[in-house]
Amino acid sequence: MTPSYNFAFLDEDTKRMLRRALLKAVAIPGYQVPFGSREMPLPYGWGTGGIQVTAALLGPDDVLKVIDQGADDTTNAVNIRRFFARVAGVATTERTVEASLIQTRHRIPETPLREDQILVFQVPEPEPLRTLEPREAETRTLHALGDYGLMHVKLYEDIAQYGHIATSYDYPVLVDGRFLTSPSPIPKFDNPKLDRSPALMLFGAGREKRLYAIPPYTRVESLAFDDHPFEIQQWEHRCELCGSGESYLDEVVVDDRGGRMFVCSDTDYCGRRRTEAQA
Amino acid sequence: MYVAVKGGEQAIARSLALLAEARRGDPALAEIELAQIREQLRLGVARVMQEGSLYDEELAALAIRQAAGDMLEAIFLLRAYRTTLPRFGYTEPLDTDAMRVRRRVSGTFKDIPGGQVLGPTYDYTQRLLDVEAGAAEPVTPAEAALPARMPRVLDLLDAEALIERAEAGGDAEPFDLTREPLSFPADRATRLQNLARGDEGFLLGMAYSTQRGYAESHPFAGEIRMGEVDVWVCPEELGFAIEIGSIVLTECQMINQFHGGNGVPPQFTRGYGLSMGEGERKAMSMALVDRALRCDELAEPNEAPAQNQEFVLSHSDSVEASGFVQHLKLPHYVDFQAELSLLRTLNARHAAQARGEIAAADAGEAS
Numbered sequence: 001m002t003p004s005y006n007f008a009f010l011d012e013d014t015k016r017m018l019r020r021a022l023l024k025a026v027a028i029p030g031y032q033v034p035f036g037s038r039e040m041p042l043p044y045g046w047g048t049g050g051i052q053v054t055a056a057l058l059g060p061d062d063v064l065k066v067i068d069q070g071a072d073d074t075t076n077a078v079n080i081r082r083f084f085a086r087v088a089g090v091a092t093t094e095r096t097v098e099a100s101l102i103q104t105r106h107r108i109p110e111t112p113l114r115e116d117q118i119l120v121f122q123v124p125e126p127e128p129l130r131t132l133e134p135r136e137a138e139t140r141t142l143h144a145l146g147d148y149g150l151m152h153v154k155l156y157e158d159i160a161q162y163g164h165i166a167t168s169y170d171y172p173v174l175v176d177g178r179f180l181t182s183p184s185p186i187p188k189f190d191n192p193k194l195d196r197s198p199a200l201m202l203f204g205a206g207r208e209k210r211l212y213a214i215p216p217y218t219r220v221e222s223l224a225f226d227d228h229p230f231e232i233q234q235w236e237h238r239c240e241l242c243g244s245g246e247s248y249l250d251e252v253v254v255d256d257r258g259g260r261m262f263v264c265s266d267t268d269y270c271g272r273r274r275t276e277a278q279a
Numbered sequence: 280m281y282v283a284v285k286g287g288e289q290a291i292a293r294s295l296a297l298l299a300e301a302r303r304g305d306p307a308l309a310e311i312e313l314a315q316i317r318e319q320l321r322l323g324v325a326r327v328m329q330e331g332s333l334y335d336e337e338l339a340a341l342a343i344r345q346a347a348g349d350m351l352e353a354i355f356l357l358r359a360y361r362t363t364l365p366r367f368g369y370t371e372p373l374d375t376d377a378m379r380v381r382r383r384v385s386g387t388f389k390d391i392p393g394g395q396v397l398g399p400t401y402d403y404t405q406r407l408l409d410v411e412a413g414a415a416e417p418v419t420p421a422e423a424a425l426p427a428r429m430p431r432v433l434d435l436l437d438a439e440a441l442i443e444r445a446e447a448g449g450d451a452e453p454f455d456l457t458r459e460p461l462s463f464p465a466d467r468a469t470r471l472q473n474l475a476r477g478d479e480g481f482l483l484g485m486a487y488s489t490q491r492g493y494a495e496s497h498p499f500a501g502e503i504r505m506g507e508v509d510v511w512v513c514p515e516e517l518g519f520a521i522e523i524g525s526i527v528l529t530e531c532q533m534i535n536q537f538h539g540g541n542g543v544p545p546q547f548t549r550g551y552g553l554s555m556g557e558g559e560r561k562a563m564s565m566a567l568v569d570r571a572l573r574c575d576e577l578a579e580p581n582e583a584p585a586q587n588q589e590f591v592l593s594h595s596d597s598v599e600a601s602g603f604v605q606h607l608k609l610p611h612y613v614d615f616q617a618e619l620s621l622l623r624t625l626n627a628r629h630a631a632q633a634r635g636e637i638a639a640a641d642a643g644e645a646s
Contacts, residue, residue, distance in 0.1 A: 034460040041359040044599045045606030069613045076609050078287035106613045135589055137463045162625050168617035187617040207599050209460035233620050250612050
């Protein structure tokens with residue numbers, strides 16, 4: 001642990017500011033709370049929002065897990081885990097069931113989460129309407145009015161043009177029937193895990209200086225139409241390492257002759273299944 | 280056979296060792312000293328202090344050395360250090376009238392009270408590479424000291440009511456952009472704070488665009504001055520201001536045309552730029568962009584990129600921009616897989632449709 005910095009890097013005033021903003025976020029599910037995002041020693045776009053949320057929540061008894069693309073061993077996940085081991089000295093784990101706090105980028109673990117766990121998402125762009133309306137002053141008004149026609153038209157046009165909704169990740173959700181919310185760039189495969197999750201889900205966007213939350217057991221609907229219901233990705237393959245037919249699969253190029261194999265993106269889930277199979 | 284990649288931790292550790300070795304360069308050569316960077320690369324130090332929002336020459340020099348001369352990385356290092364520093368208080372407004380001027384030029388009048396003072400400038404160097412750099416020519420001391428206070432050129436116009444008035448203390452108390460999130464529309468003090476931290480290259484490009492017809496405002500460099508300014512703070516327990524030191528600043532006041540509007544007659548308007556250390560390009564760019572961003576207040580058409588405050592202020596920061604552009608090198612396997620799967624679905628549909636259309640056409644010919 002590095003003694004020249006406060007526990008978990010941030011000073012206590014900053015943590016208090018973050019906790020207040022998080023309380024507001026939990027009180028208004030899906031609402032983007034502006035906060036005084038600090039400059040972190042990691043680059044913007046690499047998890048500064050998630051890191052600030054994690055820093056504000058961490059206590060000495062927490063067990064931290066950090067994943068990127070579902071994997072514990074991707075370099076950025078390793079680096080963030082190393083950061084907190086260094087500035088907070090907390091215990092870290094790669095096991096989903098052992099973690100009290102999980103910081104993630106782009107995935108929700110396959111293992112169902114519990115009430116005593118918190119999932120912290122790294123969010124590059126908190127505004128689900130941003131690609132449709134670049135002006136922040138305008139999107140805040142649209143949220144205030146609950147006017148999400150832009151998004152419905154976009155999804156409708158996808159169907160008219162391609163026969164499908166052409167959004168495969170960062171698929172927009174309506175939280176508690178009120179706020180249109182970005183689930184962060186998770187694949188839409190993970191969207192159903194947001195709905196009525198026992199675990200608290202917190203979202204941090206450092207560069208854009210916004211926090212938001214999905215409290216436990218909150219209703220989260222993925223936008224759809226009656227005649228075009230929401231669907232998740234499916235594979236013709238199973239994981240070639242653990243044989244799972246239910247997990248999100250990464251495609252791995254194995255040779256230069258078009259050879260591919262599919263493996264679980266959640267490394268802990270996959271590893272645990274393989275260990276169980278051997279036992 | 281595919282084996283799940285493990286060992287990110289070891290890879291990072293080895294990469295750090297490689298980086299340290301590459302940064303140091305040939306160990307047979309002496310390591311560059313911080314004092315050398317501070318003294319001989321002072322303009323780089325100034326830029327890092329300015330965009331790093333921290334006036335500390337030693338730390339800026341350290342950041343430059345640690346970043347192997349990459350200015351944006353050095354700025355990032357300084358910012359990441361600054362973020363942990365406690366705030367003891369705020370200074371009194373700086374009095375740049377009382378600047379101990381080392382350079383002061385105006386493009387609007389041939390001579391001005393106090394005179395034109397070139398000072399140390401690259402402007403007239405002819406840019407011939409000094410391949411055989413020898414000892415510097417000895418400096419000739421000035422025959423007379425410059426006046427302690429130099430009136431601002433814009434104040435001369437102010438007396439004639441040809442330029443908009445800028446009332447001292449007329450602005451609302453600014454808030455700290457590094458502690459509070461930016462919201463829109465942003466007032467002028469907040470915009471200036473953002474521009475002051477903004478990337479010099481970005482601001483230069485934006486400023487240049489205003490000269491090429493995107494929000495033309497016919498600017499004149501009313502005055503540019505550079506020199507030392509005293510810094511005063513008023514500690515609560517004392518109740519009166521005390522001087523805590525001095526810093527070098529570059530200030531630019533632009534004079535811009537204004538055709539009148541919002542009930543105001545035609546007059547000259549102001550654009551303002553301020554930069555730590557010697558940062559003339561930055562201060563001038565900032566002043567042009569500041570003026571362009573005042574379009575709504577002056578009821579001018581808001582059409583050009585440099586006038587759009589959400590566009591300018593949201594994209595001016597090099598630490599934000601550099602981080603987000605470069606985050607693209609992080610893994611995106613999961614999203615990419617989702618896109619691959621979607622494209623395959625759409626392709627299959629497209630192919631089926633094409634076959635269907637061909638079948639329909641065949642059927643039409645046969646009948």
